[in-house]
Amino acid sequence: MEFEIFSDGEGSQSVEMIERGRKGVYKVVISEACAHWFGKVLCEASYVKVELAGKVWRFTDVQNPVLVTTMKNRWGELIKFNMTMGR
Numbered sequence: 001m002e003f004e005i006f007s008d009g010e011g012s013q014s015v016e017m018i019e020r021g022r023k024g025v026y027k028v029v030i031s032e033a034c035a036h037w038f039g040k041v042l043c044e045a046s047y048v049k050v051e052l053a054g055k056v057w058r059f060t061d062v063q064n065p066v067l068v069t070t071m072k073n074r075w076g077e078l079i080k081f082n083m084t085m086g087r
Contacts, residue, residue, distance in 0.1 A: 003035070017081070028083055034061035038081070041068050045079055 002018040015035040057068040
């Protein structure tokens with residue numbers, strides 16, 4: 001996962017999250033507030049020593065809801081980031 005920070009020149013920032021996978025490159029732009037929230041989620045998920053599979057975090061970024069869930073598969077535990085774009 002890569003993160004790029006962009007400034008609008010008026011003191012506001014946005015963050016582009018980039019994931020490069022076997023099936024392509026996926027990008028999403030989130031607000032600075034959502035980036036801070038996602039950082040806290042990552043810290044909590046990596047710090048807690050209990051079973052996290054099935055834990056859910058929600059955040060509404062500007063007008064796009066974000067849902068982060070933890071799950072397990074045959075390769076281990078993972079965090080899934082879902083953002084519903086536009087309405």
